[in-house]
Amino acid sequence: MPTLDRQDNVFVLDIGEGENRFHPDWIASVDAALDEVARADGPRALVTAATGKFYSNGLDLDWLFAHAEAHHDYVVSVHALLARLLSLPVITVAALQGHTFAAGAMFSLAHDFRVMRADRGFWCLPEVDIDIPFTPAMSALIQARLAPRSAHEAMVTARRYGGRDAATAGIVDHAVDSDAVRATAVGIAAAQAGKAGDTLGTIKARLYAPALTLLRDTDNPLG
Numbered sequence: 323m324p325t326l327d328r329q330d331n332v333f334v335l336d337i338g339e340g341e342n343r344f345h346p347d348w349i350a351s352v353d354a355a356l357d358e359v360a361r362a363d364g365p366r367a368l369v370t371a372a373t374g375k376f377y378s379n380g381l382d383l384d385w386l387f388a389h390a391e392a393h394h395d396y397v398v399s400v401h402a403l404l405a406r407l408l409s410l411p412v413i414t415v416a417a418l419q420g421h422t423f424a425a426g427a428m429f430s431l432a433h434d435f436r437v438m439r440a441d442r443g444f445w446c447l448p449e450v451d452i453d454i455p456f457t458p459a460m461s462a463l464i465q466a467r468l469a470p471r472s473a474h475e476a477m478v479t480a481r482r483y484g485g486r487d488a489a490t491a492g493i494v495d496h497a498v499d500s501d502a503v504r505a506t507a508v509g510i511a512a513a514q515a516g517k518a519g520d521t522l523g524t525i526k527a528r529l530y531a532p533a534l535t536l537l538r539d540t541d542n543p544l545g
Contacts, residue, residue: 378426
């Protein structure tokens with residue numbers, strides 16, 4: 323399960339060492355960690371990281387298929403987590419050491435910055451290949467965070483981007499050696515920790531208002 327640590331002004335949320343799929347318990351744990359970061363005082367920033375082959379493989383489809391009656395509430399909870407991260411009043415950096423797919427890729431896009439391993443691992447939105455359309459809120463998030471050409475290619479072709487290609491496409495900000503991913507992310511976060519607070523939260527809320535409105539729609543999350 324996710325664990326939260328603090329290194330000076332930088333909170334480091336390790337989201338796990340498996341596929342880190344969005345099981346309801348995982349979502350609740352990440353949300354509780356974001357509560358702690360948001361409540362803290364003074365300069366602070368957040369890095370999310372993982373351990374092993376995966377950063378996150380996205381939705382927990384096995385759980386969802388076994389609990390079909392919870393589909394609506396599950397999607398609402400995923401959207402709420404993405405909205406929470408997108409609008410968090412601290413600078414956020416995703417350290418992508420491994421495969422980052424589907425809702426895991428969207429989770430990475432909800433961060434302010436992304437650092438990816440250059441030599442191995444893929445960032446991918448595979449929805450067109452697995453016949454699961456993006457919700458309107460997910461589409462809005464992706465389009466808000468990527469340039470139109472990159473969003474189009476990623477969404478309609480399910481291209482798997484390695485670190486260097488992801489950096490070229492503007493999907494990630496830095497592609498670095500594997501042993502530098504987390505340290506680079508922490509360095510970026512530390513340099514921006516002084517910006518935490520209500521003003522940053524307001525800027526993010528207004529910058530991403532259309533996407534946040536859809537992500538927070540609890541009545542019709544599937545469109």
